Amino acid sequence: MKSRVLILGAGFGGMELATLLSEALGEKADVTVIDKRDRFVFGYSRIDVMFGKTTLDEVGLSYASFIKPGIRLVKETITSIDAEAKRVTTDGGTYEADYLVIALGADYDMEATPGLTAHGNEFYSDEGADRLRTLLPGFTGGPIVVGICGFPYKCPPGPSECALTLHHYLTERGIREDCDITFVSPLSSPMPASAEMAQALMNSFEEFGIRLLRQRTVVRLEPSMAVLDDGTELPFSLFLGVPKHQPPKVVIESGLTEDDWVPIDLPTLETRFTDVYAIGDMAATGLPKSGTFAESAARSVSTSILAKLSGANVERNTGTGTCIVEYGDGRVSYAELDFLTGPKLEAIYHPPSIAGKTFKQGFDDTRRDRWFNR
Template identity: 45%
Template sequence: MPAHVVVLGAGFGGLEVTSTLVDELGSDVAVTLIDRTDGFVFGFSKLDVMFGKATPEHVFHRYDDIVRAGVSFVQADVTEIDAVARRVSTTSGQIEADYLVLALGADYDVSRTHGLAEVGHEFYSEAGAFALHDELAAFRGGDVVIGVTAGPFKCPPAPSETALLVDELLRERGIRDDSTISLVMPFPRPIPPSPDASAALLETFAERGIAWYPETGVRALDPQLRRARLGDGSTLPFDLYLGVPVHRAPSVLVESGLTVEGWVPVDSATLETPWPGVFAIGDCAAVGTPRAGVFAERQGATAARRIAARIRQGITDASYDGRGTCYIEFGGGEVGIVEVSFFDGRPSGSLEGPSLALAADKREFGASRIKRWFGRDWTPLPS
């Protein structure tokens, strides 16, 4: 009888756990992958759709297309988790596991920022990003504010990328001189662990006239005055507000008693929670690294190898190293690559690029993951 591993959440982490387990164990494991949605979209693909480089259909990968032996996909909402019994209740029924992996990501609390739902646009969810394609297509210039409410938030480079891509879009339309772009972020620099990447971004912001407001967040939007109120009490006018909403752990994790100070506690090296046989990875887990897909993927591989070793009744030295590679869009087709490390003493990161050549590296990154997880060929940007 194969061991049964239940994976809650089919993002970067959940997909990598699933693939690694099958690679390691073959027919000795049965994996049930559960997600409330019916498909996967890369974070960078959301920006591709926003700015008209790809269609929603092109960047959407259906979970039903996962055809690996031993893997079953269930589309359902998770309603309760008993970590002691490793039992999960869902809208499709109850499921018991020999091993349980929590990879449910982070949810967005748009209501926490007054006025965001009424006069702003969040661009972190698929629905929000996809809807912004038409909004950006119709925009005729004015004051643009890209605002982060508070940390932690997913994919730290994304707000900077958005500011640069908005600048590029407005220049292509010949309306950049009639517009302003402001970026508000609660960090002292755009990419805190990488001084090199931050310096390159700040230099590019200065060259392109993008106003930078560090170490503060957007607290509220005034629907009547159309002004964003910042944490320091100042305000910024906006005709178009693109916001990163407050992030929080999914309510089912909180209500099931699995969070401490808002997130699931884990051993950062092993990804094990206080409950035997239960692992947590990615955005929902308090690992100590940024909430981004590349980190969740690496965490998923580690968790899977540790589970595989237990199923084989062996030992493993698999350990999460806190490293990751992030791609940053600078506009004009140029991409930079940041290599970051969080567990080797003080967090640090180095920058390569930006350049046109590195865009091919980013495309290969996306194509290789879809080949591995879904077993098919795909190019991030259609020709």
Template identity: 30%
Template sequence: MKRIVILGGGVAGTLTANYLIPKIGDEIRDRKVEVTLITDRPYQIYEPGYLYLIFNRLGEDELRRDIRELLDPSVRLVVDRAVRIDTENQKIICEKETHDYDYLVIATGARITPEDIPGLKEAGHWFYDLEGSKRLRSALANFKGGKIVISVIGVPHKCPVAPIEVAFILHDFLKRRGVRDKSQVVYTYPTNKIFIMDPVTEMIQPMFDERGIEYRTFFNPIEINAKEKKIITLEGEEEDFDLLVAIPPHRGAQVITDSGLGDKGGWVPTDRYTLKADGYDNVYALGDATNLPVSKAGSVAHFQAEVVAENLAAEIKGIEPTAMFNGKAFCFIETGWEEATYIWFDYFTPPQPVVPSKFVHFVKIAYNKAYWLTARGLL
């Protein structure tokens, strides 16, 4: 029997499993293959929902589902934390048990590391995990005016457009609450422009100007002075704040680093087309866990899962795998309380944002509900 182990129960892991099972139905029935998904928590979180939770537009329960509910029933679910991946002996060593594999799919995602910036945990807020988002929701509800700094602290980070979206929505939120004219909104970015992709920058910069959203570029925070509420940067600048909304630094999963499978940031070096982990013929990597030059986005994980599932199924059936990932990404960009645009791009095609509209926003709101169908592999 061939054992396929998928490590990680986020969108990348569950979708790979759900796309794979129908392709190898005969082999599963004949007990020639077993698919196991190992993950350290029994539920999945729809992270894009944090952007709505902080403004009290979605509740915690709407963002969370049991993984068992999302997974094809043929998949064996193990809730356990992997502490080491032993590629030599093809084993995953978890806290409770050890699991053998013939094929491994690494889908361990990214984690935020606010502890990398002294003072950030004490004085900063963020919307990149559930606890942080709930804290920020409360801070925003109690905000009576002052200076809010939205600061992107290092790249890569999940959902590159989320900091832009939060700036736009925040602007409208403050207006709706009658405190925009008592508030200053400042957005900071580490490079020489306000976003990594020129076509997006060209569209949003004038929109920031129109709304009085200020921006600072070449702005790389190295420390937060929690007592004086000041950001100190590598460039030698200081920026004070009343409320800091940080995009904390990100790294790959601890198990990747501990197993010697990651680069400096803990990202798995991966072939950009085949999605095989560099140097391993039986290990795939996808989603936020890889070092690929693509957005760390659920949509990317989705398109990659299709490729990994197709190629794994081919390998199981003894056919040459031919599916290739072309870098495809799709992102909605909320540009206000009830307005949005979207971009899609791949390795060969740059993004071309369309004029923001209410229609695109309502499609995004509908997608927030429909996401759980996507996670099941049905959309």
């Protein structure tokens, strides 16, 4: 059979899928990866950028270093997707495939929350984190709101990491007593998939004087005021927000979305179009939007493609992944989650510790080596 594979997006899912196909097929692989960016950044690195511990240049990994047999990675902007024909048009040309995998992640809809751009800050994008790196050192005190503007969003523990790290950052600067921190979340707990992790986070919030407002969403920002969906008004001197997420515009325009996201067959990740798959943050999986879950989805899709090419065994989507929480004081906790291999969710929780930091570094090192030979 023909083996032209086209992967849209070089995030966790796209990188892992391309690597798996290269490992299985070598030079016989015919895989093209398209991404408009020139570098990969681990999402959790943005917290370190935001608080001045590093820079985007230091954490960015150039796609020029992604060199695998049978793989071609091109830097182009996708302008249209024809899922039925498995044809993709970019600013550099047109691509046709036998297998199309859409792994473009989620974008941020800043306009969905009026006033967010004018009066607040977001810390989920590279640009937002870098802007805060220069803004935060000049902050001298006042009420702070860490607010989530929509659900679902990427990395469920990310806003908790922000609030915790912010506490330690302000403490080190000697201005914590001059600042109130309120964390607004639409969820019933900071980490619904792991009750133990959620309780540990809430205990830390209480210990550090961080006010948690659950099952609330920020719907509007006014000058120095955040308005919640229940009408609550929270004054702020600094707003740190998680914007509402949505699939990239080109995916929405392709007709692939339904009820805001791309519907898939959860065990196979296949869309309603044959041999067209969606993995990662834009897919309607019901699972956490996190890089490791995109990786497990990539493993399933790789076996599906390889089965059609060479008769290999198909591995159904396991729905497994790891959520890592940086506490901002050198400690890290993490939960290993398994949603689909058993009759119910299994969660193994590892409390915050210095050893957790070692685990996180190993997670980072493994992927740097696997994808970028670093």
